Amino acid sequence: MIVLGLETSCDETGVAVVEDGRIRSNLLSSQTDLHARFGGVVPELASRQHLISLNILLAQALDEAKVSFGDLDGIAVTIGPGLVGALLVGVAAAKSLACVLDVPMIGVNHLEGHVEAAFLERPELEPPVIALIVSGGHTMITALPEHGRFEILGSTIDDAAGEAFDKIARFIGLGFPGGPAIDKLAVGGNPAAYRFPRAMMNDDSYDFSYSGLKTAVIRWIRERNEAGEDIVAEDLAASFQEAIVDVQIAKTLRAAEERGIGTVIVVGGVAANSRLRARMSEEGTKRGLTIVTPSIALCTDNGAMIAAAGMRRLALGESTPFDVSANPNMALA
Numbered sequence: 001m002i003v004l005g006l007e008t009s010c011d012e013t014g015v016a017v018v019e020d021g022r023i024r025s026n027l028l029s030s031q032t033d034l035h036a037r038f039g040g041v042v043p044e045l046a047s048r049q050h051l052i053s054l055n056i057l058l059a060q061a062l063d064e065a066k067v068s069f070g071d072l073d074g075i076a077v078t079i080g081p082g083l084v085g086a087l088l089v090g091v092a093a094a095k096s097l098a099c100v101l102d103v104p105m106i107g108v109n110h111l112e113g114h115v116e117a118a119f120l121e122r123p124e125l126e127p128p129v130i131a132l133i134v135s136g137g138h139t140m141i142t143a144l145p146e147h148g149r150f151e152i153l154g155s156t157i158d159d160a161a162g163e164a165f166d167k168i169a170r171f172i173g174l175g176f177p178g179g180p181a182i183d184k185l186a187v188g189g190n191p192a193a194y195r196f197p198r199a200m201m202n203d204d205s206y207d208f209s210y211s212g213l214k215t216a217v218i219r220w221i222r223e224r225n226e227a228g229e230d231i232v233a234e235d236l237a238a239s240f241q242e243a244i245v246d247v248q249i250a251k252t253l254r255a256a257e258e259r260g261i262g263t264v265i266v267v268g269g270v271a272a273n274s275r276l277r278a279r280m281s282e283e284g285t286k287r288g289l290t291i292v293t294p295s296i297a298l299c300t301d302n303g304a305m306i307a308a309a310g311m312r313r314l315a316l317g318e319s320t321p322f323d324v325s326a327n328p329n330m331a332l333a
């Protein structure tokens with residue numbers, strides 16, 4: 001089965017061709033430069049840029065995959081959650097293609113796509129797994145008893161992890177998106193140099209809270225500045241990152257142990273974080289767990305994960321009717 005995957009939920013246009021779990025092409029047009037001067041994603045600009053990029057990427061993705069429109073067995077597209085205008089560009093394109101080519105369309109939940117990225121590279125991997133989903137818009141721990149079924153154990157009660165990275169990066173002048181910049185800066189820093197709060201780390205829930213950390217870091221920087229004290233930027237980045245990662249590791253590994261599930265997958269844009277990847281692998285392995293992190297390009301938004309998630313559902317005979325609309329607040333269920 002050959003499936004086309006379209007991803008336009010936020011600021012990356014992704015188009016991919018996946019054949020039976022093998023990526024034949026996976027193209028991305030990032031809008032980072034477009035939004036950077038505004039310090040965050042401007043929804044209207046994102047929609048317009050998707051419109052421009054999509055057709056170009058589509059031609060390139062088919063070309064690179066060495067397939068033609070007639071070879072496609074289905075069209076998978078992100079229908080939510082995300083920015084409504086951005087989602088609509090992908091959904092309209094998917095409907096048109098599916099209609100003209102007379103193949104099924106399948107609407108994919110963006111978070112299910114992130115989860116699928118872990119399975120795409122590991123054909124031998126099977127549920128049950130515990131999934132830590134960490135991105136710019138979401139932070140949650142779910143149990144996946146079987147493919148397509150999600151039991152949400154906990155999620156953030158305020159900011160998402162990626163959002164915290166982006167906000168602190170902006171405050172210290174590192175630009176947008178902030179996660180990769182902080183990750184890079186932190187490499188040369190001491191994660192124990194400064195102590196920041198780890199909200200909810202030792203409570204019984206699997207929930208997260210990152211807005212207090214963000215406020216604490218900003219207040220701490222202001223106080224240091226006012227006192228005329230030097231701040232070592234690398235240490236600040238490493239210490240802030242450590243506070244985020246500590247809670248993620250503690251809660252995710254506890255979920256795996258309490259649920260008796262031996263495999264943990266870490267997915268979403270923040271799963272590209274080098275410290276999170278290294279520590280989760282090390283500490284998870286020590287506790288006898290198997291830790292799976294997709295390659296970096298499959299952690300951040302991409303079309304291949306959407307194609308793969310769509311293919312799994314299409315193979316079960318599912319499809320989405322053409323009167324479906326984008327769902328910006330789509331829940332994972």
Ligand code: KG4
Pocket residue numbers: 010134135136137138161162163165166177178179180183268269270271272273274299300301
């Ligand atoms: O999954 P994603 O590409 O888009 C959403 O679904 O939101 O995630 C984007 C988020 C951004 O907040 C970005 O700063 C963060 O992932 N991110 C990182 C890293 N790479 C991307 N955060 C920490 N470390 C990274 N290396």
Ligand code: ZN
Pocket residue numbers: 110114135136268269300301
């Ligand atoms: Zn995402």
